[in-house]
Amino acid sequence: MPTNNNGTEELIVQLRKDNEMRKRRGFTLVELMIVVLILGALAAIAIPRILGGAATAKANGCKTNIDLINSQIELYYANTGGWPADLEVVTKDTDYFPDGEPVCPVSGAVYPKALTADHRVDASGHAH
Ligand SMILES: [Zn+2]
Numbered sequence: 001m002p003t004n005n006n007g008t009e010e011l012i013v014q015l016r017k018d019n020e021m022r023k024r025r026g027f028t029l030v031e032l033m034i035v036v037l038i039l040g041a042l043a044a045i046a047i048p049r050i051l052g053g054a055a056t057a058k059a060n061g062c063k064t065n066i067d068l069i070n071s072q073i074e075l076y077y078a079n080t081g082g083w084p085a086d087l088e089v090v091t092k093d094t095d096y097f098p099d100g101e102p103v104c105p106v107s108g109a110v111y112p113k114a115l116t117a118d119h120r121v122d123a124s125g126h127a128h
Contacts, residue, residue: 059128061105069111069121072096083119087111 027035069091076090077083084090091101091111103110104126112122 055106058105062126062128065102065104066111066121066123066126069102073115073119073121077119084115086113087115087121088113 069087072090073084073087076093076096088101090096101110106126106128112125114122116122
């Protein structure tokens with residue numbers, strides 16, 4: 001039966017050609033759009049969380065700085081028996097701040113030099 005054998009060979013040759021064509025085509029437009037949509041959805045979820053986390057960390061760093069400065073002011077009072085005249089008396093003293101004067105992590109500014117009536121750092125501009 002040469003006709004049948006010939007037909008099978010033709011079919012095999014055709015299948016091989018189809019297979020080679022599929023290998024060369026790469027991704028379809030729909031496949032690429034699905035990948036882009038998935039990456040976009042992941043970015044839409046991840047980016048606000050990353051940016052929000054950094055802002056929260058900086059605001060918490062500012063609160064920690066204010067608490068630390070107030071603690072060092074009280075330590076100054078315990079050591080000397082008197083309150084500091086202004087904030088720089090404590091923040092410029094390396095006994096109290098060995099790494100230098102603390103700055104606000106949010107704005108990058110130093111804390112106000114004038115102390116409040118109860119000898120605390122003026123944190124009114126740091127309600128982050
Ligand atoms: Zn601040």
